[in-house]
Amino acid sequence: MLSLLVPGGHGQLGRELAARAEVVRAPGSAELDVTNAGAVVEAVKTLASSAADNGLSPVVVNCAAYNAVDAAETDASRAFAINGDGPRLLAAACAAHNVPLIHVSTDYVFPGDGDRPYEVTDPVRPKSAYGATKAAGEDAVLGSGARAWVVRTSWVYGAFGGNFVKTMAKLAASRDTLSVVDDQRGCPTWTGDLANGLLELASLAGTDKAPSSRLLHCTGTGDTTWCAFARAVFEELGLDPERVHPCTTEEFPRPAPRPAYSVLSDRAWREAGLTPMRPWREALAVAFTEHGDHFRNP
Template identity: 45%
Template sequence: MRWVVVGSNGMLGTDVMAALAHAGHEAVGLDRAQVDVTDARAVDAALPDADVVVNCAAWTAVDAAEEQEAAAFAVNAAAPSYLARAARERGARLVQVSTDYVFAGDATDPYGEDHPVAPRSAYGRTKAAGEWAVRAEHPDALVVRTAWLYGAAGSCFPRTIARVAVERGSLGVVDDQVGQPTWTVDLADLILRLVAAGAPGGTYHGTSSGSTSWFGFAQAVVASAGMDPAIVAPTATDASERPAPRPSYSVLGHGALHAAGVTPIGGWRERWAAAGAVVLGHGAPSAR
């Protein structure tokens, strides 16, 4: 099976490429140097024939999107539509990676895959538009929403927390935003398993099971870095103003995975225990 990974040099794309190599699949990686995803003709010219196309490319600068929504839209909405059309014309499945930010973030129970979207930020609006465009162009596509991603191949929350903890000796982290810390290695594995299972086209949630706050996750990170978790203090979101609103509740349900016969990612704490050393640069990945 031949795969194409768009955004192959990013944090998630790097781990998707690694998972494909480990599974023995032929994989072609495309990044900014190979294709301008905001140019429909460039996408059509650069995309080789494939069985599966995974789109990991995205504008993820949440705050910057508030002032540059048109630029974010070009990457998060227009580009997926071009990729979806090109994949459909080549007879390839498309996996479009999306986000919890498509929801309002004010729920109290895990969001179902069919829950109405109600984004509150420019980033969320552009990603929701990308989902719509993909479904319109390629009904057999897999839209995989994820959240709170971390990995070894890019800047992420755990690395920042560990660095600040060392530099300052203490830090405050918000305790009123709840979500599911998710390792890019686990999301890459889930994407491969979804495709291998022949999951029907539709929307799936690719996050770890369980939930915690950023404060709870920070304490786990600090402990993994060999420091006392007590140096992390809880704070409130309204203590600092940021251009884009953050969802207070980002927990996603996994009903569609169960219905497709695909096992969701394990609990966030268990998965962090497996990921921590490699993400923080202390060793190789632990066994699953």
């Protein structure tokens, strides 16, 4: 049985993991600041010791992140501290105490100008400060000597915290029509499926069945645009999807550049023998079945 430490445990993915794991400590940033070296070392040391005493397998799943994409453009030092230094400190502590580490990253490490799904072997070329800090975190983890895996995901939504699905539900209640960008393409990912995938990986991390590829992609299967995603949300809400109108990225300029194409290939995930994620549209329907009140009343 696993014993998990989930930094960033109060975020939407961290809370989902905590709800699905059997033995877990999921501290928020106030309880475990990943930029505090002493606190990180103590947390990992305690995890390793407690797991050993109880015959459990310790794993750290790092969900802590500075993910305010636009704010990172003017707050890059803070973003780097959390997204770059934090993973470095966690990886060093995990290496010292022989604890496997799974670090969650993002599609923003890629430039977003491709025309085919990004493989784990493709070079990273982030175009935003946020993406650059996440790429730094990946490098720190993979170069640490720890038994570690980086799992990139994208367009994450879930029952906890703020996200695109909840934003669409709020706007649907206050506006007759919405304009949503239709020239950015990616893979919506439900935290329920992502959490299950991370737990499956965690169960293998300390065994001889652990994936040899230390970079993996885990997203909902298939891809779509933000506009089509919004229309699907309206369908789940029982509303007319034609209320959502397409627009271009140029019509809604943002401080940080958005990837036009950030579809991630799950080839390495499948080759590792891990369970493929379900199609994103099916996952959205299941998410509404399980957590409809969270989405309808954000």
